[in-house]
Amino acid sequence: MLRLTCPCCGAAADETELAPGGEAHLLRQGPGSSDDAFEAYLFQRKNPYGVHFERWRHAHGCGKWFHAARDTRTLEVFGTYSAQVSAPPQDILDRIAEKHPGFSSEGGQ
Template structure:
């Protein structure tokens, strides 16, 4: 079972206490964007085999949204962090680099 630590209240929550929110760090498209850019934002998501950055909500706890970095193959969690950041923190990236040498992150879309 997947278990994530909420960075706000510090509770180690099982996935039944959490609500998934999809891919993290999406570049949102507004009214002035092209149809292609809006379509990409609205419908196209990463679904990698390996390291992935996701949004989660501590639904049966403090209720706050946060981000998690985890491996989609092994469910290994590299860390969780505030949802108010536009990119993963350096300590999370360093944890991934230490456990997955050579991994490559695609930039935000």
């Protein structure tokens, strides 16, 4: 079972207490964007077999959104962090790089 620590309230929560929100760090597209950009925003998502950055909501807790970095192969969690940032914190990227040499947050592994 996946277990994440909510960075907002500090509670360790099982996945049954959380609501998934899809891929983290997306560039949002709105009314002024092209049709192609809006289509890409709505439908084209990464679905990696490996390191992935995701959004989660502590639905049965504080109710706040946060981001998590984890490995989809092993369910290993590298860390959780605020949803108010535009990129993963360096300490989490360092933890990922220790386990996955050559990892790049831009292109994956």
